[in-house]
Amino acid sequence: MKSTRKLVFAALCIAIGVVLPQAFHMIPNAGSVILPMHIPVLICALLCGPVYGAICGGATCLLSHLIFGMPPAPVFPGMICELITYGLVAGLMAMLLKNKNIGFIYVELVVAMLVGRLVAGALNALIFKAGAYSLQIWVTNYFVTGLIGIAIQIAIIPAVVLLLKKQIEK
Numbered sequence: 001m002k003s004t005r006k007l008v009f010a011a012l013c014i015a016i017g018v019v020l021p022q023a024f025h026m027i028p029n030a031g032s033v034i035l036p037m038h039i040p041v042l043i044c045a046l047l048c049g050p051v052y053g054a055i056c057g058g059a060t061c062l063l064s065h066l067i068f069g070m071p072p073a074p075v076f077p078g079m080i081c082e083l084i085t086y087g088l089v090a091g092l093m094a095m096l097l098k099n100k101n102i103g104f105i106y107v108e109l110v111v112a113m114l115v116g117r118l119v120a121g122a123l124n125a126l127i128f129k130a131g132a133y134s135l136q137i138w139v140t141n142y143f144v145t146g147l148i149g150i151a152i153q154i155a156i157i158p159a160v161v162l163l164l165k166k167q168i169e170k
Contacts, residue, residue: 047168
């Protein structure tokens with residue numbers, strides 16, 4: 001994909017990442033259960049690479065916070081780091097494995113999702129919420145509460161990436 005297309009696609013993903021969660025915030029806790037902001041960031045990274053993916057993650061979280069106040073201030077530092085990590089790691093994995101088939105995309109996606117959660121958890125434990133954070137809180141926040149969102153990401157992102165990749169290559 002050419003750099004202009006990557007830039008436009010990343011901007012589209014940022015816009016989707018800012019607007020899509022608003023549909024879920026009408027339902028209490030739906031944002032933390034369904035994780036709608038993660039989807040466009042991961043798709044952007046898998047198609048555009050680590051630089052655009054990391055920028056998409058950071059810009060999406062920052063703009064959403066500034067415009068809508070979501071994620072709220074106590075969650076914002078960990079979440080922006082998580083989304084930047086998703087974009088960076090998913091993009092790096094895509095560069096290494098080249099999105100050759102759906103199996104590679106699953107590996108790229110799952111590695112990025114795990115590393116992003118590890119980074120956010122470590123930063124919360126060591127910096128953002130030091131002394132008030134535990135392994136139990138991390139597991140609950142990043143795996144149990146978001147289990148439906150994780151399942152949705154694993155179910156739809158690889159198919160969307162393959163479909164978009166075929167359209168882009170035409």
